[in-house]
Amino acid sequence: MPQISLISLISPLSSPLFLSLYPIAQSSNTSLLLTRSFQVHSTLDIFEARLPTKSADADFGLLYAVDENLALYGWLTNTGVRIVVGVDFGEVEGGQERERGMGVHEGELKPVFKAIQSAYVQLVCNPFHQLEDPNKPITSKRFANEMRRIAETWKPDLV
Structure with missing residues (x-):
């Protein structure tokens, strides 16, 4: 069953603000973290290419299918x-072929993106959160x- 395997936020100046892998134990794998960071950063070109046709708070949909098990989806605030x-689609067992059309349907991730955006807004609007540089990584444990x-x-x- 598909599950979220990473969440990343990137600043307007293309600085990484947050990257975490799930299950959380994967975050300690430095090699995997570096690989995923590179893959996330490679989506910036896709954001730029699609930007003229999108409006604010736009769901960019599928940005990059890394392989048959991992796909990266994007949202612009x-x-x-x-x-x-x-989204990690998991391994297919016993050499079976993956079902055609298996993936995340349009709109399924919209609540996820809105929840992430809401958490980010709460973080930056928190008067007790020190935000000296908006391009520095987020270190809040609560976030x-x-x-x-x-x-x-x-x-x-x-369905």
Whole structure:
């Protein structure tokens, strides 16, 4: 069953703000973290190419199919922060072929993107949060926990 395997936020100046892999144990794998960081950063060109045809708070849909198991989807906020969510479709057991059309249907990730954006807005609007440089990585444990909650509770519509 598909599950969220990464959440990333990228600043309007293309600085990585947040990247976490799920299940959380994967975040300690430095090689995998570096690979996923590179893959997320490669989606920036796709955001730029599609930007003239999109409006603010736009769902960019599928940005990059890394392989048959991982796909990266994107969202652009009205402040220029780009949100990338990676969906892992899991291994196909016993050499069976994956069903045709299996993937995330349009709109299934919209609640995820809105929840991530809402958590980000709460973070930057928090008067106790020190935001000296909006291009520095997010270090808030509360924000990281909220991202983990979003990733772990998302279930695709299995219609």
